[in-house]
Amino acid sequence: MVIILSQLLKNLLPYNNKLQTRQLSEVEMIVIHCTELPDIPSARIYGEKIHYDSGTGNSGHYYVSKQGKVEQWVENNRIAHHVRGHNPNSIGIELDNLGRFPNWHKTNAQIMYDPYPQVQIDALIDLLNQLKKDIPSLKYITGHEDLDTRLIKSENNPEIYIRRKMDPGKMFPWEQVMKQIPLINTGSLSKKS
Numbered sequence: 001m002v003i004i005l006s007q008l009l010k011n012l013l014p015y016n017n018k019l020q021t022r023q024l025s026e027v028e029m030i031v032i033h034c035t036e037l038p039d040i041p042s043a044r045i046y047g048e049k050i051h052y053d054s055g056t057g058n059s060g061h062y063y064v065s066k067q068g069k070v071e072q073w074v075e076n077n078r079i080a081h082h083v084r085g086h087n088p089n090s091i092g093i094e095l096d097n098l099g100r101f102p103n104w105h106k107t108n109a110q111i112m113y114d115p116y117p118q119v120q121i122d123a124l125i126d127l128l129n130q131l132k133k134d135i136p137s138l139k140y141i142t143g144h145e146d147l148d149t150r151l152i153k154s155e156n157n158p159e160i161y162i163r164r165k166m167d168p169g170k171m172f173p174w175e176q177v178m179k180q181i182p183l184i185n186t187g188s189l190s191k192k193s
């Protein structure tokens with residue numbers, strides 16, 4: 001099934017214009033995330049929250065719903081806050097997925113069990129190919145879990161340390177996606193296959 005990227009809806013965050021700008025030629029990497037929330041409207045509420053003195057918050061550039069609808073929340077030439085230490089040269093793509101919701105940091109919820117529907121993966125692949133066309137400097141792709149490997153104390157068992165970030169997680173079909181996009185995977189999951 002081919003998803004037409006004209007379905008892409010531009011739905012910029014209210015603080016988009018307050019995010020720092022960059023040259024498109026500085027963009028080298030895609031970071032795949034999942035929202036770990038029930039749906040896109042919940043992710044929007046989270047994304048609109050202000051966390052910084054600049055009047056901005058945390059979000060990806062793109063959001064892909066389980067039905068394969070793609071929304072752009074931040075312009076490509078602006079630096080979004082989506083991954084610690086790698087924001088200036090990357091684009092963040094968030095996939096609608098429950099992840100560990102709602103017990104993100106409890107020991108008994110450390111499984112990424114929610115499957116990614118094929119229509120969502122197809123839309124993601126189309127988006128990735130379009131971005132590579134629009135931004136020739138794009139070379140790499142990886143998962144948030146590969147860039148942020150910090151451990152934190154579990155909320156319910158403080159003697160146990162758990163992963164702060166696990167997205168997009170083991171349900172994400174890296175092998176299938178990598179066959180259909182012209183990017184190099186620098187993440188650990190790709191190295192196993």
Ligand SMILES: [Zn+2]
Binds near residue numbers: 032034144
């Ligand atoms: Zn993430």
